[in-house]
Amino acid sequence: MSPNQQQSTDNRPVLEMPEGQEPPHSDQWQQLSRWSVLSFTLSASKQLLMQGYAVVPIVYTGWKKGFDSPLMLLVISAVLLGIIINGLVQYFTFRFRALDNKLEVRRGLVFVRRDELPLDKIQNIRLDQPFYFKPLNLCTLVIETAGSSDSEVSIAAMSLERAQELKSHLLGEGRHAADAMQGATSVATSASTSASTSAAASDATSAQGLAEASAKASGASTKAQGASAKTSERRDDIQVIHRSARELVIFGLYHNNLIWLAVFAGSLLGQIPLHEIIERLGFEAASQWQSKGPLLLAMLSLALIAAGYLALSLLSVLFALLKYFPYALHLLHSTAQHRPQSEGSAKRQPTLERRGGIIAHQQDAAAMRRVQLVAFNQPPLARLIGRWTVFFHQVKGSEVERVAKLPMLVPALKESELAPLLAKLAALPGGDASLPSISTLNPIHKAWFYRKLIPLLVVAVAALIALSSLVSTSSLLSTSSLIGELVLTGALLASLGLWLRYRHYGYQHSNDLLWLRSGLLGHTLVRIPLGKVQHVRLHQSPWQRRHKLATLELGLASGVQRLPWVPLEHAKAIADHSLRLTRTDRRNWI
Amino acid sequence: MQEQDLDHSAAYRLLEPGHWSVFELPALQRVEKSYAKMLSIMVTVPIAALVLGLSVLLWRDGLHQLLWGVPAIVLLLCLAAVYLCRRHVAHLGYGVTELEIISQKGIWWQSRTALPYSRIQHVTLSQGPLERRFGLARIECFSAGSGTAEIEIAGLAEATAEALRSHLLGKAGAQDA
Structure with a gap:
């Protein structure tokens, strides 16, 4: 942007917002x-x-000394002052405006940063309500676009109604409403506009639990009805699925991974005097037990590991509850009731919305058409209890849970709940298709297993032979026999792993979808809409070429999916199908 | 589009000649032969430097009788490298069809990639110092969500690369509102 333009836009009068009076979007x-x-x-x-928990010990020792050091007080007050000034500067310099096709945000005092988010590039919109905003009926609107991870804009402290309105506008609904105000002429547009304006209004209505619809929103809908006489569409808000606390506990138990810990507990751990605890409990006990033999020591360490795992599980359950309870997944869309001729333009985007959260109430919204692939995942524990997690993957780098890199998910589904869920989400890219049963999936070629097993065994045998020849010449018999056992165990485990991976691979190509299953102990069944594929790649080794096999790689915006060692004809059929769907499809796919 | 109207249900059917997919296109465009020369220089010069450095060490340590092997090793390694570079470049290929761009590589482990123009996010044309010396350039095509180029075509003549770039930019990406 040229300096002149910058100047001219900067000189525009800034609209001071009298609370509650401002328009939903204006230029x-x-x-x-x-x-x-x-x-x-x-x-x-x-x-x-x-980030600063490293300085906690310093503060702690300062505390012990009674904060009598004037330097300490000075530093603390300087930091506090800095934070408050920073907040004030951000407040005074932050400006935004929602235009018909983009959202513009300007911020910063010294380094002025200006973001323009084209509306059709917006990936998902989140409505955060931290606990301190609850009594004020305010929330923060977080808007994410595809691309780098920092391409995110938050608009802080909006009233709930305004945030809902802006959200509908940004999700491409208000755009048509704006057209209506300017007097759209064509039949198709006016049909869509009326629908979308009322949609915007009823979207605000649908936010029960967060806030009552304001008089403001109903005012918008009356205006819209004035602009075009009849509404031919109805806005729907369907609760697709909800999860009880018990189910979230189950989810926390089986989805117990270190990501939770890294994200939430990293700062906590820094403050626990871990060394002291370990010294007091662990080492003393260990030194006592050590004298009583290796078996007890092994049992002790097993017990410690179990206790650690239990603690992690409890944390995981706690965070699952805090993060998701009360979990509800909603599907927002409008159904065309009349005017089939204007269907193309009147159809609104179905949007998935996840609501819940105890500490901070959160609303994640993602347009259905932006979902790249749906993964049905079962970690090993979940397989034992028959529960599934469903992930909705979007373009990489714009996950709904930004810190944990977690996409939108449905936790702890029973096997019997999968098919009804999928049936309700018929608007997913790739068309309506039921979940294939795992037994009907095509296996990959068995050579995948043998061609990897043989080199592994060759290496293991060679290592053993080398070891035995070493044994005859050296006196380190016990050491080398230990190494031999390790090599054998390793080779055995690796072969088992290979076999399990081989057994878990499976695929099925039906219409515009590819189902792909893979896993080691857990497993994941991925639903790939071939219309979302970006690039296709066929790999062939000389052996694969001779036996008419190939490894297929499908590149999606959410990552690469590989289908190894399948018949060349199948790989080609899938690849060609993807290309047929994508090369003439000029719509935005991410 | 006509192709969209084809029957998609026959997923695994064999294609008739003439309806062959991009994975059946017999011959792709070759890249410039001078690219093999450039690659050979890039590979052999460091090898030669390494071996010569080693021989200086041998000389210093008085292992003169081993020095006779040095030219032989240099020659052997360089010949092998030049041969591999030539094979590698001979197996590089690219194709610009009406609706997608194709690239191919690999002597033994071969792979062929197709990226429809509609899925290209951006295109870069780059040229290293050595490439500039040889009048070569490379084209990289990116789609969304990954940091690496899905299609990389190295060893293009400058003019070809420039033409290809503007061709791709004209066709790239989603073109709706």
């Missing part, structure tokens, strides 16, 4: 609510605490 720059200072200050403090 004038808008300022944040004064409460945003609170949110800026708190988030800066939180960041400081999260």
Whole structure:
């Protein structure tokens, strides 16, 4: 943007927002609510605490000394002042405006940063309500676009109604409403506009549990009805599925991984005097037990591992509850009731919305057409209890849970709940298709297993032969026999792993979908809409060429999926099908 | 589009000649032969430097009788490298069809990639110092969500690369509102 243009836009009058009076979107720059200072200050403090737990010991020792050091007081007050000034500066410099096709955000005092988010590039929109905003009926709107991970804009401290309106506008609904205000002429457009405006209004209505619809929103809908007489569409808000606390506990138990710990507990751990605990409990006990023989020591360490795992599980359950309870997945879309001729333009985008969260109430919304692939996942524990997690993967780098890199998910589904869920989500890219049964999937070629097993065994045997020849010449018999056992165990485990992986591979190509299963102890069944494929690649080794096999690689915006060692004809059929679907399809696919 | 109207249910049917897919296209475009020369230089010069450095060490340590092997080793390694470079370049290929771009590589482990124009996010044309010396350039095509180029075509003549770039840019990406 040229300096002149910058100048001219900067000179526009800034619209001061009298609380509750402002328009949902206008081409004038808008300022944040004064409460945003609170949110800026708190988030800066939180960041400081999260990243600064290294200085906790220093503060701790300072505390013990009674804070009598004037330097300490000075530093602390300087930091606090800095945080508050930072909040004020952010509040005074933050400007945004929602135009018909993009959202513009300007911020910064010294380094002015200006973001333009084209509406059709917006990946998902999140409505965060931290606990301190609950009594104020405010929330923070987080808008993410495809691309780098920092391409995210948050608009802090908006009133709930306004946030809902802006959200509908950004999701491509308000755009048509704006057209209606300017007097759209064609039949198709006016049909879509009326629908979308009322959609925007009823979207605000649908936010029960968060807030009552404001008089403002109903005002918008009356205006819309004035603009075009009849609404031919109805906005639906269907609750697709909800999860009880018990199910979230189950989810926490089986989805117990270190990601949770890394994300949430990293800062906590830094503050626990871990060394002291270990010294007090672990080492003393270990030194006592050590004298009583290796068996007891092994049992002790097993017990420690079990206790650690249990602690992790408890944390995981706790976080699953805090994060998701009460979990509800909603599907928002409007159904065309009349005017089939204008269907193309009148059809609104179905949107998935996840609601829930105890500490911070959160609403994640993602347009269905942006979902790249759906993964039905079962970690090993979940297989034992027959539960599944369903993930909705979007373009890489714009996951709904930004910190944990977790896409939108449905936790702890029973096997019998999968098919009904999928049936409700018929608008997923790739068309309506039922879940294939795992036994009907095509296996990959058995050579995948043998061609990997043989080199492994050759290496293991060679290592054993080398060891035995070493034994005859050296006196280190016990050491080398131990190494031999290790080599044997390793080879055995690796062969078992290979076999399990081989057995878990499976695929099925039906219409515009490819189902692909893979796994080692757990397993994942992935639903790949071939219309979302970006690039296709066929790999062939000389052996594969001779036996008419190939490894197929499908590149999607959510990552690469590989289908190894399948008949060349199948790989080609899938690849060609993807190309047929994508090469003439000029619509935005991410 | 006509192709969209084809019967998709016969998923695994054999294709008739003439309906062959991009994975059946017999001959792709070759890249410039000078690219093999460039690659050979890039590979052999470090090898020669390494072996010569080693021989200086041998000389210093008085292992003069071993020095006779040095030219032989250099020659052997360089010949092998030049042969491999030539084979590698001979197996590089690219194709610009009406609706997608194709690249192919690999002497033994071969792979062929197709990326429809509609899925290209951006295109880069780059040229290293040595490539500039040889009048070569490379084209990289990126789609969404990954940091690496899905299609990389190295060893293009500058003019070809420039033409290809503008061709791709004209056709790339989603073109709706």
